[in-house]
Amino acid sequence: MSASTTVPATPPTGTTTPRPAAEANAAARPPRRRVTGVAVTAWVLGLLFCFPALWMVLTSFHAESDAATNPPSFAASLTLDGYRTFFGGGGGPTPWPPLVNSLTASFFSTVLVLLLALPAAYALSIRRVRKWTDVLFFFLSTKMLPVVAGLLPIYLFARNTGLLDNIWLLVLLYTSMNLPIAVWMMQSFLSDVPVSIIEAAQVDGARLPTVLGRVVAPVAAPGIAATALICFIFSWNELLFARVLTGVVASTAPVHLTTFVTSQGLFLAQLCAASVVVSLPVLAAGYAAQDKLVQGLSLGAVK
Template identity: 60%
Template structure:
């Protein structure tokens, strides 16, 4: 004789209430996320909007959102009326950021490959050593850096700033690249070794295509850190021969007046390369930063 178990029917009211609660909670989370995002983006939006306002309207204590729009701030910043041309500082920023980022990748990828693929004893101690270099505040090492720069002739020299930016970004790049390379199956490296591929060929033909998103995200972060760095370049340089754009911006604030429109235009122009790079590589950045998050 077959016994049929009795199954209690699920109450439609309970199920509907559960779905309703989840829907309300999801809606509240979405609204809160949008509010937080707008709070963070509001100062940036106000800076960009003020850069297009005439100086008379931009300097008012009560901001006027619907003031007439003009390009005078950008013309004054890039033109001869700004007092000092910003183009030497733009060139220095590009050289320091691009060259230091390329050097960081040249050093970080082989180091991460050795720490993630090759058997290295006490690799955790090595990674902690890299991380410990970021514990010391930049101000604490300023006097030794200044004395070293003075001894080797690195004051007001762009090559010394490139070396500093490379050393500054190398620890975080090694940490990031190791987490990316650790997710690559070891069988790929074994297959490349059996095919007779050396280290350089393995890095170029095997690692680079697979770890492309990780390399892109690491490059973007190192570029941003180098582009925005102000403390070291403000102390170790004093002329346009080596100063970068972040060190040029404070010179727009003079004792005569605060030209807010021109200053906002300059800040927007300085931020534009980072924003363009971020938007161009946003898919690679998200994909790279999510590598290793799910095992």
């Protein structure tokens, strides 16, 4: 008998031999040099983006003579004179009324926006009304008009109704200004809420306020938090309406910052110190809600 030989099987023409998983992952993994280059580029761009803010913080600890030098001095001595002046240490105006006014207008306008935007987004995403896309376009079209174009009629209305230099006028204006943005954002967030849990709540006898407050709101909490934070930032930073429609009583923090630009010159160190203090509430709110903000902004991005 002749010894039999085993001939290895060859794969059919047009097919490839499967490679081990480790080799496939190694081939799909980008080169280490490329990843390192992308990381370094991202860090450089991030530092360049943050450099103006870091420079503002550093300038706030300089004296006025050192802050006004050209080119700027990095090794200048540090001082707290800018912060002392901002808080009225040198006999200047106190910043607390403008800060309280900004907090009042931003907080109450954000609450009103959420109360109005949640039912509107519910009607446009879950219980969709007829021609809901046209409704969304109408909300978007309200942001196409430049703000300065509507300033004169708003000023005349406020003057004739005695609402000039009134903080509640700013609350209404900020609410109307942020409501279209809030409806657009929350509509996309509420579209990911499962309809089954809403139907189950309705079968148990829950009415619309209960469904919105106890079913929809907890599920869409990250999106609501992201919307609230953005509306709060927009209200806190608004300057045009506050500058024209307020005077002494209802002046806000951004308006107070303009007082450091006088006919005597630009007090750069004091302005930087004031800008740092005015930015702290927004930074604190963003830091406190950063987890909800990331979840809300990424909600619905991956299906």
